[in-house]
Amino acid sequence: xxxxxxxxxxxxxxxxxxxxxxxxxxxxxxxxxxxxxxxxxxxxxxxxxxxxxxxxxxxxxxxxxxxxxxxxxxxxxxxxxxxxxxxxxxxxxxxxxxxxxxxxxxxxxxxxxxxxxxxxxxxxxxxxxxxxxxxxxxxxxxxxxxxxxxxxxxxxxxxxxxxxxxxxxxxxxxxxxxxxxxxxxxxxxxxxxxxxxxxxxxxxxxxxxxxxxxxxxxxxxxxxxxxxxxxxxxxxxxxxxxxxxxxxxxxxxxxxxxxxxxxxxxxxxxxxxxxxxxxxxxxxxxxxxxxxxxxxxxxxxxxxxxxxxxxxxxxxxxxxxxxxxxxxxxxxxxxxxxxxxxx
Amino acid sequence: xxxxxxxxxxxxxxxxxxxxxxxxxxxxxxxxxxxxxxxxxxxxxxxxxxxxxxxxxxxxxxxxxxxxxxxxxxxxxxxxxxxxxxxxxxxxxxxxxxxxxxxxxxxxxxxxxxxxxxxxxxxxxxxxxxxxxxxxxxxxxxxxxxxxxxxxxxxxxxxxxxxxxxxxxxxxxxxxxxxxxxxxxxxxxxxxxxxxxxxxxxxxxxxxxxxxxxxxxxxxxxxxxxxxxxxxxxx
Ligand SMILES: Nc1ncnc2c1ncn2[C@@H]1O[C@H](COP(=O)(O)OP(=O)(O)OP(=O)(O)O)[C@@H](O)[C@H]1O
Ligand SMILES: [Mg+2]
Numbered sequence: 001x002x003x004x005x006x007x008x009x010x011x012x013x014x015x016x017x018x019x020x021x022x023x024x025x026x027x028x029x030x031x032x033x034x035x036x037x038x039x040x041x042x043x044x045x046x047x048x049x050x051x052x053x054x055x056x057x058x059x060x061x062x063x064x065x066x067x068x069x070x071x072x073x074x075x076x077x078x079x080x081x082x083x084x085x086x087x088x089x090x091x092x093x094x095x096x097x098x099x100x101x102x103x104x105x106x107x108x109x110x111x112x113x114x115x116x117x118x119x120x121x122x123x124x125x126x127x128x129x130x131x132x133x134x135x136x137x138x139x140x141x142x143x144x145x146x147x148x149x150x151x152x153x154x155x156x157x158x159x160x161x162x163x164x165x166x167x168x169x170x171x172x173x174x175x176x177x178x179x180x181x182x183x184x185x186x187x188x189x190x191x192x193x194x195x196x197x198x199x200x201x202x203x204x205x206x207x208x209x210x211x212x213x214x215x216x217x218x219x220x221x222x223x224x225x226x227x228x229x230x231x232x233x234x235x236x237x238x239x240x241x242x243x244x245x246x247x248x249x250x251x252x253x254x255x256x257x258x259x260x261x262x263x264x265x266x267x268x269x270x271x272x273x274x275x276x277x278x279x280x281x282x283x284x285x286x287x288x289x290x291x292x293x294x295x296x297x298x299x300x301x302x303x304x305x306x307x308x309x310x311x312x313x314x315x316x317x318x319x320x321x322x323x324x325x326x327x328x329x330x331x332x333x334x335x336x337x338x339x340x341x342x343x
Numbered sequence: 344x345x346x347x348x349x350x351x352x353x354x355x356x357x358x359x360x361x362x363x364x365x366x367x368x369x370x371x372x373x374x375x376x377x378x379x380x381x382x383x384x385x386x387x388x389x390x391x392x393x394x395x396x397x398x399x400x401x402x403x404x405x406x407x408x409x410x411x412x413x414x415x416x417x418x419x420x421x422x423x424x425x426x427x428x429x430x431x432x433x434x435x436x437x438x439x440x441x442x443x444x445x446x447x448x449x450x451x452x453x454x455x456x457x458x459x460x461x462x463x464x465x466x467x468x469x470x471x472x473x474x475x476x477x478x479x480x481x482x483x484x485x486x487x488x489x490x491x492x493x494x495x496x497x498x499x500x501x502x503x504x505x506x507x508x509x510x511x512x513x514x515x516x517x518x519x520x521x522x523x524x525x526x527x528x529x530x531x532x533x534x535x536x537x538x539x540x541x542x543x544x545x546x547x548x549x550x551x552x553x554x555x556x557x558x559x560x561x562x563x564x565x566x567x568x569x570x571x572x573x574x575x576x577x578x
Contacts, residue, residue, distance in 0.1 A: 040568050041564050041568065045562065045564040047412065047562040047563070047564065048562050048564055048565060050412070050413070050416055051416075051555070051558075051562060054416050054419060054420055054423075054555050054556065055553070055555055057420060057423070057424070058423055058424060058427040058428075058551060058552050059552045061424075061427075061428075062427065062552075072428065088412075088413055088416070091379050091413065091416065091417060091420075092416060092420050094379065095379060095382070095383070095416075095417050095420040095421050095424070096420050096421075096423075096424045098383045098421070099383065099420070099421040099424035099425050099428075100424050100428055102383060102386065102387060102397060102425075103397045103398075103424070103425055103428050103429050104397075104428070321384075322383040322384045322387055323380045323381070323383070323384050324380075325377065325379050325380045326379060
C-alpha cells in the first residue's frame with residue numbers, strides 16, 4: 001500500500017491533524033486540546049468546543065503539514081472524522097477538510113471515529129485477522145469483531161453508560177476534577193484493598209452495563225455518610241476499577257477464545273488505564289493470543305488513527321464528496337465488499 | 344482582482360465570484376438545506392460556471408457575524424481554510440452590514456436584524472448611501488432598540504428575513520416611521536459582501552489563523568462561568 005493522507009479529527013474537544021504515509025507511518029500527529037478551557041465546566045460544553053475548533057483548525061493543519069515536511073500536492077487524499085461525535089464540532093473538521101480538498105483537487109474520505117480508534121493499532125503493528133477490538137472511551141464500550149480490513153461486527157456494547165462515562169461520573173462522586181479516569185486509575189493503584197462492588201455480567205451476551213456499578217458507588221458513599229462515617233476514596237476507586245476491569249477482561253477473553261481471533265487490540269481513552277492494560281495483557285498471554293495496546297497518545301482522540309483507517313479506505317476505493325455532513329450518530333458499517341455474514 | 348464571497352450567517356446561503364468589480368457568478372439560495380451540505384458544492388458550482396480554479400482567486404470575503412453560530416462557523420471555517428491554504432487574504436464583513444447594503448440607495452436610516460429569540464435581536468443601524476454605522480452590531484432587546492430608533496424621527500428601513508416576525512411590534516412603536524424592504528432584498532448577497540470587502544484594507548496572510556466569527560454573544564456556559572467567577576472574586 002502506497003499513499004499519503006492528511007487526516008483531520010474534531011469530533012469532541014481536541015482539534016487534531018496528522019499526515020500518515022502508507023497507513024502505518026506517522027509523519028506528524030498534532031493535537032490541540034481544549035481540556036484547560038473545558039475543565040472550567042466539569043465536562044465538554046458543545047458550543048465552547050465548536051468555538052475552540054474554529055480558532056485552532058488552520059493552525060493545527062498547518063503544523064501537521066510542516067512537521068511532515070510535505071506540501072498539498074504530495075498528498076493522495078484528505079480524511080476527516082464524519083461521526084459519531086458532537087455535530088457542531090464535527091462540522092469544523094469536515095468543512096475545513098472539504099475546503100482543503102477542493103482547493104487542491106484532492107479526494108475526500110469520511111472516517112468513522114470508532115473505526116479510527118481501532119486502526120490506531122495499525123500504527124503500531126500490522127493487524128492480524130480475524131481480530132477482536134475492545135473499544136473503551138468516553139462515549140463507547142464495544143467489542144468489535146473484524147474478519148478482515150474494513151469489516152466490522154459489533155458483537156457487544158454497553159446498554160447504558162460507557163466505561164469512560166462511568167469513570168467520570170464516579171470521579172465526580174469522589175470530588176475529583178474532570179476528566180476523572182486518570183485520577184481514579186492513580187488512586188486505585190495507591191489503595192491496599194478495594195470496596196467490594198458488584199459486577200454486571202449480563203450472562204450469555206457480550207454486552208456491558210456500568211450504571212448499576214455507578215449507583216452502587218453512590219449508595220455506598222451515601223450509606224456511610226448517613227452513619228456519620230466517611231469513605232476512603234482510594235478504596236472506592238480500587239473497588240470500582242476492579243469491577244470494571246474484571247468484566248471488560250473476562251468478556252474480552254471469552255469472545256477472543258470463542259471467535260478464535262489471531263489478535264486482540266484495545267482502543268479509546270479508557271485503554272490508557274493501567275489496571276485494564278495489565279489485566280488484559282496477562283490474561284491474553286495465558287491464552288496465547290497476541291495483544292496490542294497502542295501508546296496512550298494514540299488511544300485518546302487524535303488524527304493519526306483517522307489517517308491510518310483512511311489509508312485502507314483509500315486503497316479500497318472508498319470516497320466521500322463535497323456534500324459530506326457531520327453525522328453525530330454515524331453507524332459503524334463495513335466498507336469491505338465481501339459478504340459480511342460471519343461465523 | 345478576483346474575489347470569492349461566502350455568506351452563511353443565517354438560513355440563506357450566498358456564494359459569488361466577482362472579477363474587478365464585475366459579478367461573474369452568484370448564487371443566492373433560501374432553502375431549508377443545511378450549509379454544511381450545500382456550501383462547498385455551491386462554491387464548486389460558481390468556480391465551474393466561471394471556468395476558474397481555486398488558485399485563480401486573489402482574496403476571500405466572508406460574512407463574519409452575527410448570526411446562527413453553526414452557520415457562521417461553517418462559512419468562516421471554509422473561508423479561513425481556503426484563504427490559508429491558497430495564501431490569499433481574508434476579509435470579514437458584518438453580516439448585518441451585508442444585508443443593509445441591499446438597500447444602500449435608500450437615503451435614510453437602515454436597520455437590519457436577526458431574531459435572537461426571547462424578544463432579543465442581533466441588530467445594527469446604518470445611515471444610507473455610505474452605510475455609516477450609527478448603532479453598531481449588538482445583541483439586545485428589540486424593545487430597547489425600537490425606543491432608540493423612535494428618537495431619530497426619520498424614516499427607518501427594516502431589512503432582513505426575520506423582520507416580518509417583529510412587524511407588529513415595530514409598527515406599534517414606530518408607526519409610519521417604519522418602512523419594510525421587499526422580500527427579494529431581505530436575502531444577503533455575496534456580491535454585496537464582496538463590494539463591502541473591496542473597500543477594506545487587505546489584512547496580512549498571518550491574520551487568517553486568528554480569524555473567528557463575531558458571535559456578539561458569549562456561549563451560555565461561558566457567561567455563567569464568568570458570572571460565578573466574578574462573584575467569587577468579589578467575595
Ligand atoms: N487512565 C484512565 N483510566 C480510566 N479512564 C481513563 C483514563 N484516562 C482517560 N480515561 C477516560 O477516557 C475518556 C476519554 O476517552 P476518549 O478521549 O477516547 O473519549 P471520547 O473521544 O470523548 O469518546 P468517544 O471516542 O467515544 O467519542 C474519559 O472518560 C476519561 O475519563
Ligand atoms: Mg474518542
